[in-house]
Amino acid sequence: MRSAHALLALRAIVQRELLRSLRQHGRLLAALLRPVLWLAVFAAGFRSVFGVAIVEPYDTYIPYELYIAPGLIGMVLLFNGLQSSLAMVYDREMGLMRLLLTAPLPRPWLLLAKLLATAVLSLAQALAFVGVGALLGTVLPLQPAALLHALAATLAGALMLGALGLLLSVHVRQLENFAGTMNFVIFPMYFLSTALYPLWKLEECGALWVWRAAQWNPFTHAVEWIRFALYGKDPGLAPWVVLGTLALCFVLACRGYDARRFGAAAQRGGA
Template identity: 75%
Template sequence: MKHALQAWWAIVQRELLKFSRQTGRLVSALVRPLLWLAVFAAGFRNVFGMAIAEPYDTYIPYDLYIAPGLVGMVLLFNGMQSSLAMVYDREMGLMRLLLTAPLPRWWILAAKLSATAVLSLLQAAAFLAVAAALGTVLPLWGPHTPHVLLAAVCMALMLGALGLLLSVYVQQLENFAGTMNFVIFPMYFMSTALYPLWKLEESGAAWVWWIARFNPFTHAVEWLRYALYDKDPGLAPWVVVGTGLLCFGLAAWGYDPQRGFGALTRRGPGGAP
């Protein structure tokens, strides 16, 4: 156990040190959601003047509605960036060294996932601090704070596990951008990050409503949104945790050289035999 914890900490520490030297990564992670908050939300600030819907008990400005979705954006993009880092490490041969360590393969991947989640949460905290300075203050503190933290941690782990799974099947860096476009944008825009489900149903976009309803990212954002207002999130926690476990299990299977698509210990960088 001591050896396993040392390996876990070494992997997490490596990712934190690498991130500390990449200041541009933090800036880019903050610029994207802040632009949405400052520009997009300003044009639709009073979009909820028509109705009051759960978890809100009164009318709220649009920037308060999309803020949890923008936190999800930060976590989503960092989870996908972790996938890119995994593909790069594999091409450079670093992943082969890690995965041949005398430790269970799933433990190594869990350590990578933990590092991704920690970095995601740090970036989300930085975004919330800047958003508060701009006047968008979420109700983070109170008896519900542990629930908010639990929702954010599970959300970061789920999206990190999704990135881990994608890194199995994205074999080269050149294929990464195209693959991400088919994951990030549909997952984000076909969710409740920017608009509630009842708005989609009311507008007649039935197919978008159905996709958003079953989108795991929708449930992650809704869990965080309901936790902020100390309301019951329903089935959302089960969907988020279940999706995260499923993605992690498939990723661990994929990185198994005997069964999965990864077969990393028998192939050179870039998938060459």
């Protein structure tokens, strides 16, 4: 009976989050327009500037827009995962989070339900972007085994970034502070990664500090896992970095939403 109750709560929370997101048409449109504009405009403008050599996971030369496609999938996951913290902060200010977290269920289970809802929405938006990209002529490899691996990598990346969003929502006290915090996190994570340029290119041009920062950036490993999975190649340590970051962020978020800590944070936020 307790398991049935937990599963019912999981279903209710995921369903609520998805329905709320579907009503926010502007957010859904922005989630698609942002990477599509990068694909259609940025890639076209820099196609002749950034040459992609034959390095893993590629067996031949590829156009630049095909290279950045996994990075733009990562962009969808990154923005949606971290923007999910906005909903958490809003719910906290409205008192909804307090009601949710006082439910007779383990707090990690409730936060896991919120995380799964974010990941499912991110995955749906990423698949929608892949479809739009195909219409624009950027067709990703579609081998069945590689495609399943890429879906698993995308889901893991969505969970990792959603867990990071959960963790940030613990520390973002008010909605007014949200934009600055998100810009401070999103843009460094995205630009200090391999979403737009390969690591060897950074090292070759002498940007060693950017190269080293990209190596330590977990978002880099999420993008690389997707990229290598699409071509059926071994992603190396990338899955371990992504899954380890996911576990760490989720554990820290659960600790942050501890009853005593959460109450103190809510009082400071309302002060």
